[in-house]
Amino acid sequence: MIVAEGLTKQFRAFTAIANVSFEVGRGEIVGFLGPNGAGKSTTMRILAGVFPPTRGRAAVAGYDVVGEAQRARSVVGYFPERISLYTDIAVRDYLRYVADMKGVARADAQRQLPELLATCGLAHMQHRLIGTLSKGYRQRVGIAQALVGSPRVLILDEPTSGLDPEQVAELRTLIRSLRGDRTVILSTHILPEVEATCDRVIIINKGRVLAVDTPFNLNQRLRRTSQIYVEVVGPAAAVYERLRSIEGVLDIGNAPHAAHLDGAAALIVSTERDRDLRTAIAAAVTGGGWGLREIRPVALTLEEIFLTMVADGGHASPER
Amino acid sequence: MKALVICRRELQSYFGSLIAYVLLAVFLLLSGYFFYSDLIFFILFGGYVLPTGLWQYVFMDMRLCALLVLPLVTMRLFAEEKKLGTIELLWTYPVSDGAIVMGKFLAAWIFFVIMLLPTMINPAIFYHFYHFDIGPLAAAYLGIFLLGTAFIACGIFISSLTENQVVSAMVTYGILVFFWFVTWNEEVAEQQIVRALLRLSLFDHFFNFSRGVIDTRDIVYFVLFVGFFLFLTLQSLGARAWRGVN
DSSP: OEEEEEEEEEETTEEEEEEEEEEEOTTOEEEEEOOTTSSHHHHHHHHHTSSOOSEEEEEETTEETTTTHHHHHHTEEEEOSSOOOOSSSBHHHHHHHHHHHTTOOHHHHHHHHHHHHHHTTOGGGTTSBGGGSOHHHHHHHHHHHHHTTOOSEEEEESTTTTOOHHHHHHHHHHHHHTBTTBEEEEEESOHHHHHHHOSEEEEEETTEEEEEEOHHHHHHHHOSSEEEEEEEESOHHHHHHHHHTSTTEEEEEEOTTOOOOTTEEEEEEEEOTTOOOHHHHHHHHHHTTOEEEEEEEEOOOHHHHHHHHHHHTTOOOTTO | OHHHHHHHHHHHHHHTSHHHHHHHHHHHHHHHHHHHHHHHHIIIIIOSOHIIIIIHHHHHHHHHHHHHHHHHHHTHHHHHHHHHTTHHHHHHSSOOHHHHHHHHHHHHHHHHHHHHGGGGHHHHHHHHHSOOOHHHHHHHHHHHHHHHHHHHHHHHHHHHHOSOHHHHHHHHHHHHHHHHHHHHHHHHOOOHHHHHHHHHOHHHHHHHHHTTOOOHHHHHHHHHHHHHHHHHHHHHHHTHHHHOOO
């Protein structure tokens, strides 16, 4: 549905992105992840038709974003990073204007409008001037604007930034509800958001794509060892000794952020890769007569994956 | 079609704010006052030839009113969208840059026509008392109409260069006033350069119209002038390809 091939964008001497390539399939929700200035917005702007790439090509729903710009734009709904809307127009009138701009037939627009307003939680605000709305509501108008005309592809540049947690949750639900129907590419700083909503992740840094994969695979690829979190009520030193003696255990450390443990020891047990030692650990703990409060495998968070990737310059390999 | 959508949106924006009414009021008050004083002058000293005795002065004065007001009409067209950032969304809708420019140009142009129409009341009242030949007056109106269209084209281009509305208006004034001064130099120096500039002078080409003379060369000049600045505006919008959005 979205194809980017060797996209490069230069602004005078500054190279914003270099040789960015990826594909997004129909109905997929793909997260675009990267630090500020990584080139996320530049890539999304190219896809949305704001400006053409310096080199490379991009196509949306089979339409080249440069050669068939009007057609490509007509299947895309775009939400820019810094959303700004006309302030002197009512929400309802604004969405009608957007429908006209997108070439949506009047009758269709008229029919879709109430549903769109309801979906975005704007029904009770539809007669208010956009200038009088709070930031959260303006954001919703921005989302509604992208959804006008039911575009097949949605390009959302940090759609949740500046929203309060409740609104973020609502928006996430909204995005998930589009799954299967629409192809969505969204950028964000909030990593759990990607894990919660996206089928695949594109990690980008300094204008280059570092990885394109599912959150699960990325996790697998980057894990050098398996880790298990164990919470034991018992003397820390003895527990430590006992666990250390289990075959396959490489290292034991204190779990970070372990507070309010009431005397329990929270440990991270590193084991050889692809070896599940949970049973052995549990047996060792109960065999020692201590209380086993919790035992679970530790998955790398996207944040950790991301930091590893960025630090390694994208060549992270689990084999090292 | 999309140009009309943009045009309607711009007109709503104009008439949704106080500025439109202030500009209209200033233009109509000034041009009304000038008509009155020019008419008095004509009755006292002007003789019998309306085109050179009255219309010429009325329209030379109306030209100044247009010069004063139109840069304030065009200053916001692109500058405001750039400042707000709304222009980015505009670029992602299935609409060509040409349609965007045409829509905005059309809106300012309709605004100008709305400004111009009520001024016809003055000669209409005059006509009620004295049946004059309408031809020269129509020519003069065609002239002011073309001149204003040229002002608008220039103003739109300048507006597309900046995100600051004051800068947009001031630079437009600068350029238009420059063309005015060029005409003044005509009497002072007879150099080659001045002659060349004279060919380019907006006001010089307007002069014939104001006296009731329609010259095809003048019309062609205005059409080229407008086309040239709209072309420059398109280029200016296209510059986002290498300059970026901001």
